[in-house]
Amino acid sequence: MATESSAPVHRKTTLSDIAAGCGVSRATVSLVLRGSPLVNQRTRTRVEEELRRQGYVYNRAAANLRRRTSSSIALVVNELANPFFAEFAAGVDEALGKAGFVTLLGSTGESAAREQAVLGSLIEHGPGGIILSPAEGSEARDVLAAVGAHMPVVLFNRELGGPARQYAHWDRLMLDNQPGTRLATEHLIARGHRRIAFFGGHDDASSTRERYAGYAQAMQAAGLPIAPHWRVQSTPTRMDAARATPALFEGDAVPTAAVCYNDAVALGLVLGLHQRGLQAGRDFAVTGFDDIAEAAMSVPPLTTLSTAPRARGRQAAEILLARLRDPQAPASTVIAPVELVVRESSCPLS
Amino acid sequence: MATESSAPVHRKTTLSDIAAGCGVSRATVSLVLRGSPLVNQRTRTRVEEELRRQGYVYNRAAANLRRRTSSSIALVVNELANPFFAEFAAGVDEALGKAGFVTLLGSTGESAAREQAVLGSLIEHGPGGIILSPAEGSEARDVLAAVGAHMPVVLFNRELGGPARQYAHWDRLMLDNQPGTRLATEHLIARGHRRIAFFGGHDDASSTRERYAGYAQAMQAAGLPIAPHWRVQSTPTRMDAARATPALFEGDAVPTAAVCYNDAVALGLVLGLHQRGLQAGRDFAVTGFDDIAEAAMSVPPLTTLSTAPRARGRQAAEILLARLRDPQAPASTVIAPVELVVRESSCPLS
DNA sequence: TCCCCGATTTAGATCGATCTAGTTCCTACG
């Protein structure tokens, strides 16, 4: 509620100061500020000079209050330290800034509870809309309760838990997960691999389930069986993926390749393999998902599915801006295509 | 000025709605919201029920207007896609969120002109203060003009151009640059290297000059000469560093090791070496600066100077919050220590 | 009975902008 702290603000010059300073009314100054054609050219220049002289700074909050509008958008991501989300955020901020909006940042750390708290706090600042990449296990009902039924929302990357119709009016920007991993799996099969694992991520996120489905589909289409221990789960971070690597080698049918949940996981696997004396791209084939900047630069360069996270960020912002322009438009679902980028990590079976 | 776009906001329930809904005055509801001890327990519970019933959302902007306070802080970084800044931003947001502030994001892309525009736009949203990591070539005079003399500012990572006394009242959080690279250089010397380069960064950033100075100091102390072509400049990104790598090998006294401006540059150098058939950590020693998450995970793991960017973010936020609590306190300069983390990339001279 | 007191509650002004509904001042025209 109203219990949070806040900072005192130095007395700033206001519309009234300007008005008094050059002998016109507040209303006139306001018209000048907004470039209205109703003011006389001579008055306009007089006011503009005074604005400069007094170093006037527009108070957007006051204007928004009166106009019942907002000039900010809340961006809630799982973890800014993940390059995929960092690039996404950079794209969002770029597009929003261009449109005159400012980005309110929030970060959930993949916790649904923190997501609730963060949403609650951001909402009080009155954003015009929200771009949300849901935390694992985030429920539609809770998010809906936190943001209200009328807040424009763009869901990115994942669906929420719970009945879909509750939030069917929200726009969504999803990645082409299933066809993506299918493509990657087919690529590995074409390179001669038969025992292929699916590595990383947790099955309670919709994106993980979809990516697994694409993998399973390709395996089935090729008539290849999937051994149970070829599905290794992990938190989608490099660290945890490196830690989980040994699980791949515990059964007898040892895989020769792995389709990974994302690039962070793939890079962790590269490291985990290295620790076992295996070199990714020579002894073991690896594919990722996202094509973060690092993927092209790592050793070996990573075969992955390009999602162009920065472009996705811009796109999410555009979708939200379009929604603000036309609140009545039917909800859109955009599925961003992904593209297989073949680099050295997906070596042929030797 | 007032020319930017904005979004319509759905009619929300206000203090007055609550007051009308349970037969008390607006003032009483306001007191309840802020947990004042002045209201009777029975009225309090009645009001709280009504708040819940109507799904009331506190309008912080309106409160801030009346109270002349702010509950947001602007964070302006060079490039969110750089993991160093992404982690820094995550730390800032974490600490600010804990204190009940929200983060307004801005990104300059290392351009002083964009920095001006971004600051201008953020300022209009009335942040209580600014955390600024200046773009290369950013001038004190311009920043001062954009944010005004009374805005609390924390400078991070770099100094501004122009006379220091103009902005002597701002707090600063700097890294211990010179001792850091000195340490790294001494480490390489101890491992037997004599021909050591300083790689990456542009000399017009204060942080670059300081890091170079630390390197030069260590070289001189060891009685080692520095060949001119051992100083290779580049944009502090991986891509550009990889591109600049060949310049190291153009003279006759080819270096056997390099102290890099930061981790991004170091990882770029690792890649550049790889493209020449050289393996960092075996054929050529490399050190970085920052210790981004990737440094421990790369191949080879990177010897670097740990700056704990996330902790630095939290710290920058704390410094700003302290300033807001006591605007009269003398300006502080905090120099965060850095620590040499030895990993495999800084191999002994073979 | 009257006044004072503490505990509660509230009317109305206020923050800095915008918006509505005018007003003022010209010039032109019947």
Added chain:
DNA sequence: CGTAGGAACTAGATCGATCTAAATCGGGGA
């Protein structure tokens, strides 16, 4: 000369909260 019409400007209400100053109420003491 009266007035219609347009250009330029403005008084005052308003957005949703907070704050000040004062009102209300019930009980206790003189």
